[in-house]
Amino acid sequence: MSRVKEKQGYIDRIAYWLYQRVLLEKLNNPIGYIFLSFCSIVLAFLLSKLSATLTIVLLFVIVGSGVAVVCLFNAEFGFLLTLTSSFFVFIIKRYFGEEIPLGAIVEVLLFVTFLGIFFKKSTQNVIKWQYASNPITIIYLIYIAYMIIQAFNPDMHYVDGWLHIMRKLIGFIMAYFVVLYIFNIQFLKRFTIVWLSLALLAGLYGCYQEWFGLLPFEENWVRQDDLRFGLYFIDGRFRKFSFLSDPTAFGILMAISGLYSLVLATGAVSTKKKIVLLVASVIMFLGMAYSGTRTAYAMLPAGLAIFVIMTITNRNTMILTTAVLAVFIVIIFGPIYGNTTVNRIRSTFEFSSDASLSVRDINRASIQPYIYTHPIGGGLATSGVMGLKYNPDHPLAGFPPDSGYLRTALETGWIGLALTCILYFIIIRTSIAGYYRSNNKLAKTYYLGFIAVFYSIIIAQYAQVAIGQLPGSLIFYPALAIVVCLQKFD
DSSP: OHHHHHHHHHHHHHHHHHIIIIIISTTOSHHHHHHHHHHHHHHHHHHHHSOHHHHHHHHHHHHHHHHHHHHHHOHHHHHHHHHHHHHHHHHHHHHHTSOOOHHHHHHHHHHHHHHHHHHHHHHTTOOSOTTOSSHHHHHHHHHHHHHHHGGGOTTOOOSHHHHHHHHHHHHHHHHHHHHHHHOOHHHHHHHHHHHHHHHHHHHHHHHHHHHHOOOHHHHHHHHTOHHHHHHHEETTEEOOOTTSSSHHHHHHHHHHHHHHHHHHHTSSOOHHHHHHHHHHHHHHHHHHHHHTOHHHHHHHHHHHHHHHHHTTTOHHHHHHHHHHHHHHHHHHHSSOOSOHHHHHHHHHTOGGGOHHHHHHHHHHHHHHHHHHHOTTOSOTTOSHHHHHHHOTTSTTBTOOOOSHHHHHHHHHHHHHHHHHHHHHHHHHHHHHHHHHHOOOHHHHHHHHHHHHHHHHHHHHTTTSOOSSSTTTHHHHHHHHHHHHHGGGGO
8 A cells, every 4th residue: 555655656746847847847947958859859850751741741730739729729819820821821732732731721720719719618608609699690500501401412412522512611600600709899900900911912922923924833833734724824914813722712802802991991090091001902903903803803893882872972982983983994995905904804894795704694594494493403512613523423513603693503402592692681781780870980981891892792703603712701701700790889
């Protein structure tokens, strides 16, 4: 018995010694220096024996483990880090030319951040999410339930595509709930600064690509795939994509970020901030123009139109409207010839001569009988390129949806399309109602910015799948949560 007690005493003393050296002194002692030096030598030896790809993966695992712990305990840091990471994952993958699963890192960061909030609420015995009982949350929960039901769609041959879509959707909804939890006025300001700073950086890099050309590794990446090259190289020039996945994602991000910056510049902010926001919006609109994305060109007047309608009596609105109309008239009718960017912008508003628009109309007409006879659609990930990948034998596989609404109708049926339209209606209605209900000038400015963003994206869905790509989705879903929480101002 005495030996057992003596052994237990040794264990307790060792445990207390480790507690002092590791937790209290945080390895800031000779033992810590020796231990960390030994770990560094072992790590360096292991990295020297691994391939470049495995070395990068191992470094990401080591650094990511530490970052994940921070995200677990600091939700705001975790979310903002996730948003920042989503801007740069694609350029890193292009540079190394490997299929490194960096997109999964963004999902893991978001999941860890959400998990930390969930555990924190559990320890606090708080079950109900703050502001979760609102029309936007309720309609999204109904929408997710309908997507879950799609797993049993008899026309869907395999569930792999459904799992892929649901994983992304649930991740974005996690971002929504994270922002519901961490929202305050300081977070809103930091979110705006981080978003617009990253968007400005992306816009500047897009301008760099236009003025100085693509970097060698970027051009090599474009030329590696004939289909990609055909989509990116048009009229003797490359469409620009900056840090992002493709020109479309870049153009759409620049459109919504430029709109948001422009609307904020008309609000109650200092002259210095107005100048910064206006300059930033101009750079973002240049990046949008260089992306060659016609959908983005149409988003700008759509977002400005609803902004003007809601603030028609405002002096700043009149000045902004006059300036924008003057620039628009010069671009569309001015004596500018031979500029491919201007010509592509002009073609966006020449509907009668747009051959691609005619082809899309023909495709929609040809597929309408399928939509009428399939009220719940053909199943998730059954159309377009994803259909060829996940459901190659499906009748919709390879059919180009070329529209968020058409894709919804094809894969989830006219029931899913109706639910989606109701969802968008509730988003716009909630945002507009919040704007007119608020008496706070700053809150009203934020409301206007988000309304312009939401409306332009909803319009863009007619010509493109505008929601679902990084980093745009990590702006769209958190923005919904912010609109819900903005009532705190009142």
